[in-house]
Amino acid sequence: MRNILFFVILSHFFLSSAQTDTEVYLFDISTENNELKLTNQRNISNNPGYDNQPYFYNDNIVLFSSTRNGQTDIAAYNIRDNKIDWISNTLEGSEYSPTKIPNQKAISAIRLDTTGKQLLYSYDFETGKPKVLLENLVVGYHCWYDKNIIISSVLEDQSLSLVVSDLKNKTNTTLQKKIGRSLHKIPNSKFISYISKENEQWEIKSLDPISGETKKIINTIPGAEDMCWLLNGTILMPKGNIIYKFNPKTDKNWSLFYTSIDLGLGNITRISTNSISSLLSVVSDVSPERIVQQQLDAYNARNIDAFAATYSKNVKVYYYPNKLSYEGIDNLKKGYASFFENTPDLHCEIKNRIVYGNKVIDEELVLMNGEKIKAVAIYEVENGKIAKVTFF
Template structure:
């Protein structure tokens, strides 16, 4: 979403997508009694927002991707590693693309530039769109069958779980205060969702026909996105790791996979194909990559790219804790003057260390022929540098 909508309750549910994210796919292999992730690849490889993956079939991955200043539906073929575009809506962006059962079609939320947000059907081959639910502001959705849709509908500053029947046009609110992650539970006629009715969030099961619910487990507030494996295991992202929980045998969440490659960071959405051979996840750009990007922009004197690496409330600090200034406006004023004043500049990274969202660089700087050493401590959040602390020799 690259435009500003005046209706806050619309934008708030897609605000996460403002940071740079990438979609990664892995081979999912069953090794005795446990699954292994192998063959990691970045299938979006695109600056900006790439998010909300779901499988159209066992070889085709859908996701929302930034293109020409808006978000369109991308379809990635895992066999030939090719991306095709399903939508190209002028003055509108698509989110949460989902396969429609028994149809060569995709459903997606479209957010128009005038603020209208609705659920549409898109022909898989032509991209032709038709309105599905004209009366609901759908944030996220799941097809229970070819005519019943379970939706997380924007209402009262939150999300309500609504069942819609396309055969008679009816809408029934099943629960208020839910999360965005809706899934079918394998080998059952149930779906699952996150209940936020109390301070303790819970993953619950739901029979969409009878309305009966049951508690499956609790889930932390900082990682509400999950998916199911065929063996009944729930997998969710947490920072640079995947956690797992099987309701049949587990009493608590445990590690499924931890990523220490400096690439996968702050995992959110996760998805798997129907036969559990492919696994997709969404990762923010790792802190070290963000900091390196800002170094490259500095050396090129690319002001726009440089400033884009920082948060709006970035702090610039002299070690140990003297605040030089705060805010992107102050940083732009400072560095615009710096770029205007100096002709030659280069920063070379000598050593670096990363711990969580903190990155420490030992740097050699050359400014108009004058050299000096310094260390800089960077803090990164939501894909942006939130603070720089300088240590000078």
């Protein structure tokens, strides 16, 4: 009866939301019964804060931007050795969107200085030595067509423009206004793909950087703009907790590939694959369960600062169904600080836990002052913090 009641309660709280604390995950891509499967999931960043924009330097190294010591540097994850090395350590700025430069042991990345200056740099893969690539363009995102031609999303007039830069001839040509961030070489072709935002319905288009010719491939999933190409010509595009797939050669419409719930992840925002499509990397918001577990660990340690750090500034605490008990982080700290101080035997044990979307529902057995008390708590996580708690 106890378990039945617990699961009946869950039906009131099945919603989802996004968070900002992100991690980079890696999967193997395999084929089973002519269907693509994702296996061997691992967290390759495993780092508090911002970890994003994965790119395969080769079939053994994944580049990504990662926060450390208050700045964002370029990390290089070695798959074989399960080890992270750092390419950059720029004290006067941070790096984003690392990308391999063709025919060089070097990468390119956007550097945002503490002064606000933003330029595209190259970095020697071994030494990390930087060099400006494009002097006068505020590049937001980029990809390489060949060793001399860069395709960029450039910040102009408060939006992004599609610019083709020829390093050899030192020219920059703007081809279109209002584009997205996702730029990729299309496998087995001479084309680049980009997201056009000229119309209300965004479109994936192909570009011939030499002639400037463009052609529509398909409309994006509404509101989505990140994607990658598999070697067989399939496009993968995530939105929220779903990854969609579409192959222009065989498909008429988008179809479901995976959901983040299937993978045990949160909201998926970025996606990347290696050159032979044997590996897939995605960026996901940190799962609500991790935030709630951090809260529980701090509770059991009676550490008020660590406990409060898991809650949003305007957290609201209710008694079921909707009776507001109190609101705000200051009130939460005031109540729990004295509670922690006066309850030396305090300990919470989780008897049951369900995670769905942005909600974590815990059935708890709490020891306090020699007594054990049963409770159910529903934690709702938004932007990486607990924004609402409902107690039963």
